[in-house]
Amino acid sequence: NAGVTQTPKFQVLKTGQSMTLQCAQDMNHEYMSWYRQDPGMGLRLIHYSVGAGITDQGEVPNGYNVSRSTTEDFPLRLLSAAPSQTSVYFCASSYSGSSSGANVLTFGAGSRLTVL
Amino acid sequence: GQNIDQPTEMTATEGAIVQINCTYQTSGFNGLFWYQQHAGEAPTFLSYNVLDGLEEKGRFSSFLSRSKGYSYLLLKELQMKDSASYLCAFMDSNYQLIWGAGTKLIIKP
Numbered sequence: 431n432a433g434v435t436q437t438p439k440f441q442v443l444k445t446g447q448s449m450t451l452q453c454a455q456d457m458n459h460e461y462m463s464w465y466r467q468d469p470g471m472g473l474r475l476i477h478y479s480v481g482a483g484i485t486d487q488g489e490v491p492n493g494y495n496v497s498r499s500t501t502e503d504f505p506l507r508l509l510s511a512a513p514s515q516t517s518v519y520f521c522a523s524s525y526s527g528s529s530s531g532a533n534v535l536t537f538g539a540g541s542r543l544t545v546l
Numbered sequence: 547g548q549n550i551d552q553p554t555e556m557t558a559t560e561g562a563i564v565q566i567n568c569t570y571q572t573s574g575f576n577g578l579f580w581y582q583q584h585a586g587e588a589p590t591f592l593s594y595n596v597l598d599g600l601e602e603k604g605r606f607s608s609f610l611s612r613s614k615g616y617s618y619l620l621l622k623e624l625q626m627k628d629s630a631s632y633l634c635a636f637m638d639s640n641y642q643l644i645w646g647a648g649t650k651l652i653i654k655p
Contacts, residue, residue: 472550472645473589473633488642520588533637534579537588 436538443511451506453521462504466517511545552646566619574639581633629653
């Protein structure tokens with residue numbers, strides 16, 4: 431099993447450009463999420479989905495869009511990149527988003543984004 | 547409100563024992579997780595506690611006291627490969643994870 435696959439691993443953008451971070455999982459997980467990780471801060475939830483066709487906002491959703499048309503895929507779109515969005519982004523999935531014992535997250539390898 | 551706190555950095559010696567503490571405040575609690583993250587890599591799951599007490603898993607153990615809002619991760623027989631950041635996170639009443647900033651553990655020979 432590939433687990434959670436994220437692409438690209440590295441990306442440099444100019445302010446105002448848009449891009450999509452791809453995330454795919456092959457574990458038939460219901461729950462998928464996007465986090466950003468910044469130095470000195472805990473992981474912060476951007477958006478999440480509890481199943482195909484269902485998405486919701488996390489702690490820091492502004493400037494990002496998501497969609498969940500299939501169980502496997504959960505892309506994150508940056509609409510108009512800003513330097514404040516320079517970060518490492520992680521996609522993570524779990525079997526369920528509503529049962530604490532089943533909520534062990536499997537993370538993708540991460541995408542390091544720099545916005546100039 | 548909700549918050550979570552853990553030390554920024556700790557140093558320990560190869561072969562020794564180290565305890566990484568985590569304290570949290572929340573009105574709703576659905577368990578506490580520990581993850582390990584090597585530099586430049588993704589976090590990986592270590593342990594989950596939802597009831598008070600100690601959970602042992604090989605060289606790693608995790609403890610939880612819900613009344614004190616306190617957990618610790620105990621690493622025994624430290625190896626150089628244990629050099630990593632250790633992330634503490636609790637699950638709130640909405641099943642959302644609230645993450646600490648992580649404790650960077652440096653192992654010296």
